[in-house]
Structure formats: structure tokens, C-alpha cells
Amino acid sequence: MDPVEIDPPARPATDAAAVGGPALASIAGLRRLLETSAAAAFADWACALAGPALVLERGRFAPADLRPWLGALAILQWDPGSCDYRYRLFGTQWATSLGRDLTGRPLAAWPAKIARAIRERVDDVVVSGRPVGAHAAVALAIDGQVQRGHTVFEQVVWPLCYGPGTPSAVIALAVPVPAGAGLTAASLLSATGRRSRWFDADGRTLPAGVLPSAATPV
Numbered sequence: 001m002d003p004v005e006i007d008p009p010a011r012p013a014t015d016a017a018a019v020g021g022p023a024l025a026s027i028a029g030l031r032r033l034l035e036t037s038a039a040a041a042f043a044d045w046a047c048a049l050a051g052p053a054l055v056l057e058r059g060r061f062a063p064a065d066l067r068p069w070l071g072a073l074a075i076l077q078w079d080p081g082s083c084d085y086r087y088r089l090f091g092t093q094w095a096t097s098l099g100r101d102l103t104g105r106p107l108a109a110w111p112a113k114i115a116r117a118i119r120e121r122v123d124d125v126v127v128s129g130r131p132v133g134a135h136a137a138v139a140l141a142i143d144g145q146v147q148r149g150h151t152v153f154e155q156v157v158w159p160l161c162y163g164p165g166t167p168s169a170v171i172a173l174a175v176p177v178p179a180g181a182g183l184t185a186a187s188l189l190s191a192t193g194r195r196s197r198w199f200d201a202d203g204r205t206l207p208a209g210v211l212p213s214a215a216t217p218v
Contacts, residue, residue, distance in 0.1 A: 023047045026054065029203020030133045030156075035183055038175045039133070039154045042069050046131070046158045046171075054201070055129050055167050056160045069173055075160065076122055077169035082106050085122055085169075094174065097138075097151075121157070121198070124206075126167045131158040132206065135177065136196035137185035150185040150195065152177045 024031070024047050034040045045065075050056045066073060071093040079086040084106040095101035107115040107122075125132055134157075137150035153174045159167040177183045185195050198206040 023050060023052050023054065026052065027131060027201045030131065030199060030201045033133060033199055033203055034154060034156070035135075035177050035181045036154050036175050038069060038072065039156050039173060042173045043131070043133075043156050043158075046156075050158075053129070054131060054159065056158055056171065058160060058162045058169075069175075072173055072175050074172045074174075075169060076107070076118075076172070077160075077162070078126070079106065082108070084108050085119060088169070122170050125157050125159050125170050129159050129167055130201045131156060132198055132200055133157075134196060134198045135183060135188060137188055152183050152185060152188065 024044065027043060027047055031040065031043055034043060046056055047054070049060055063070075071091045073089060073091045074087060074094055075089040076085040077088050078084075086106045087102045087104060090101055090103040090105075092101075095103075102109055107119050109115075110118065121132075134155040135152055136155060137152050139150055154177050155172060155174045157170050157172040160169040160171045161167045162169065188195050188197060191197070192205075200206055
């Protein structure tokens with residue numbers, strides 16, 4: 001069973017439209033840098049639902065609300081028992097692209113360098129309570145074998161809380177950027193000196209992580 005389907009039913013978000021305008025203004029920089037319609041639609045949905053606080057509450061949406069992006073989503077939540085973030089959801093497109101499904105697994109399932117980089121990025125979003133975006137060139141896997149070349153993914157990582165209080169999780173979208181957009185691994189490398197660029201809600205470039213090019217999105 002999909003992990004998001006075992007949560008309590010969502011409460012109607014009757015005020016989403018009312019708060020969408022001010023909230024959308026607060027992520028204008030991030031929104032302006034998004035190249036794909038899927039990422040833009042996800043950011044608009046999350047922002048309107050979260051409101052000015054910019055933190056999604058799990059009780060405010062139903063699993064069906066995620067249907068447009070479900071295969072491209074992951075949810076990472078802090079697990080006190082393992083002192084690590086754990087994948088509540090690892091989308092089918094992620095699993096196919098990377099050659100393994102990490103649903104239910106902690107970040108420690110990754111090699112230490114990759115796990116540390118993802119953990120630091122997720123920590124930043126959870127602590128700040130603000131979303132971030134990225135363009136990252138990723139080497140895909142087919143039947144468990146890493147392929148030559150890179151696919152550029154567009155990512156949006158949004159703070160998420162389960163119940164009242166501060167965020168303890170993120171919901172992350174990663175979708176491939178169409179070739180026609182002109183955003184390639186080579187253009188990223190030329191512009192930034194690396195194969196990824198992270199940016200905050202204001203559109204400002206964030207310090208680079210240390211994820212190698214074959215790592216997972218997020």
C-alpha cells in the first residue's frame with residue numbers, strides 16, 4: 001500500500017484560494033526559475049494550500065490530490081527511532097530511473113557521502129520552513145546499471161508537517177526537463193561550474209551540495 005494512503009482523511013482546504021496570492025508572491029523567485037509545467041503546477045498547488053507560512057500540513061490534502069505528480073514524488077520524514085530521515089514514499093518514476101525502490105528505507109541506505117548531502121539539504125528545508133528548487137544533471141540507471149550521459153531534472157522540495165507544530169518532513173518533486181528547454185548538463189556546468197544549481201524561494205542561488213552526478217534527485 002502506498003504510504004500516503006494510510007494517513008487520516010484530509011480536511012477541506014477552503015481558504016486555499018484566499019491565501020494563494022500573498023503566498024505565491026513569496027515564492028516568485030523560485031517560480032520564475034521553473035522550466036517545466038509539472039514543477040510549476042506543483043509549486044502553485046503547494047503554495048496555495050500552505051498559505052503564507054509556506055509549510056504544507058499533511059491533514060490538509062488527500063492522496064488523490066497528489067495524483068498529477070505521484071510517480072515523481074518522494075516524502076522524507078524524520079524518524080526518531082533511527083535518528084535519520086526515512087522515505088515514506090519513493091515515487092515509481094524515481095525507482096525506475098534509479099534502479100531501486102527506497103520506500104520505507106532511511107537515508108542511511110545510500111552511500112555515506114550521498115546520504116549526508118541529501119540529509120543536509122532536507123535539514124535546511126525543514127529548519128527554515130521554506131521550499132527550495134533545483135536543476136540537477138543525474139545519471140540514470142536501467143536494470144540497475146548506470147547509463148552514460150545525464151538527464152537534467154527539475155526539483156521542488158517543500159516543507160511538510162504531520163499534525164500541529166514545526167515541519168518534520170519534506171515532499172519533493174523531481175521531473176525531467178524536456179530537451180527543447182535548452183537546459184543540459186553541459187549548460188549547467190558552463191554556468192555554475194557543477195552539474196546542479198539549487199535556489200531558494202527568492203530565486204537566490206544556494207551553496208552547492210556535494211552530490212555526485214549519479215546520485216538521486218534530492
